[in-house]
Amino acid sequence: MSDFIKDADWLDWHPNPVRPTYRPPAGAVDAHCHVFGPGDQFPFAASRKYTPCDASAEQLFSLRDHLGFSRNVVVQATCHGTDNRAMLHALAQSNGMARGVATVTPEVSDAELDALHAAGVRGVRFNFVKRLVDVLPIDGLRSIAARLASRDWHIVIYFEAQDLPEYYDFFASLPTIVVVDHMGRPDVRKDVNGPEFDLFVKLLSENDNIWSKVSCPDRLSFSGEPLYADVVPFATRIVETFPERVLWGTDWPHPNMKTHMPDDGELVNFIPQIARTEELQHKLLVENPMRLYWAD
Ligand SMILES: O=C(O)c1cc(C(=O)O)oc(=O)c1
Numbered sequence: 001m002s003d004f005i006k007d008a009d010w011l012d013w014h015p016n017p018v019r020p021t022y023r024p025p026a027g028a029v030d031a032h033c034h035v036f037g038p039g040d041q042f043p044f045a046a047s048r049k050y051t052p053c054d055a056s057a058e059q060l061f062s063l064r065d066h067l068g069f070s071r072n073v074v075v076q077a078t079c080h081g082t083d084n085r086a087m088l089h090a091l092a093q094s095n096g097m098a099r100g101v102a103t104v105t106p107e108v109s110d111a112e113l114d115a116l117h118a119a120g121v122r123g124v125r126f127n128f129v130k131r132l133v134d135v136l137p138i139d140g141l142r143s144i145a146a147r148l149a150s151r152d153w154h155i156v157i158y159f160e161a162q163d164l165p166e167y168y169d170f171f172a173s174l175p176t177i178v179v180v181d182h183m184g185r186p187d188v189r190k191d192v193n194g195p196e197f198d199l200f201v202k203l204l205s206e207n208d209n210i211w212s213k214v215s216c217p218d219r220l221s222f223s224g225e226p227l228y229a230d231v232v233p234f235a236t237r238i239v240e241t242f243p244e245r246v247l248w249g250t251d252w253p254h255p256n257m258k259t260h261m262p263d264d265g266e267l268v269n270f271i272p273q274i275a276r277t278e279e280l281q282h283k284l285l286v287e288n289p290m291r292l293y294w295a296d
Contacts, residue, residue: 018265032249045081057090
């Protein structure tokens, strides 16, 4: 029994996703997923904006095998704040088949960063989504970023499209590889070649250190599952313009979905819609994440 009671409107992860008909290439990496707790073992943070159901490392790895994937990148979920223990536990249970992205404060010591590296962490997440976090002052983020540059770590950023103009110069100034979560959350009802998404494409065009995850059609779509047709032009534009700088992930256990819970097998079946050749799929699922997370 968890010590926490999940939010009344919380949607649990899908209990029995289909076995995907699309088979990912050997060694495929789910480069964006999370663990939640379990809350009685790894308590959720006092600063959290939501209380989820539990989603353990064992459940994550069982999903990985079911979907035909080999590896995971476990991204620190905001409900755990800067307490990275649940994520680190997942890495420790993975037999080297998972890497992590942590959340840290500007006060983090070099020794703590060393320990995170030894545990398999290769990046830090900066979050600008106000419903999820109290956004840290930019100066603090800058000081963290400067310390990561010498470590060959990267920074994962999560923001929504309407906030990109405000943060554009800051993002462009970051000294590490930068990976944008969920394509910068475009409003897919707008034109894929319109000013809003063009600004995101410009960010990647002008900064060859900036990458994008082409994840979460379920969050972005208004046309809905399983086809997520309205997301396809956005994701294909990114995959085909920046084939060496894209990552894909399930986003399991899908925090804060309010209307439906995606079937993770159908999310895998969606991959060939957005990466339309075997070569693009191999870069997206194997070469790019391996370069970023398993270079050593
Ligand atoms: O859109 C979200 O609610 C969301 C939340 C989190 C998190 O709480 O860490 O991570 C994500 O990738 C997406």
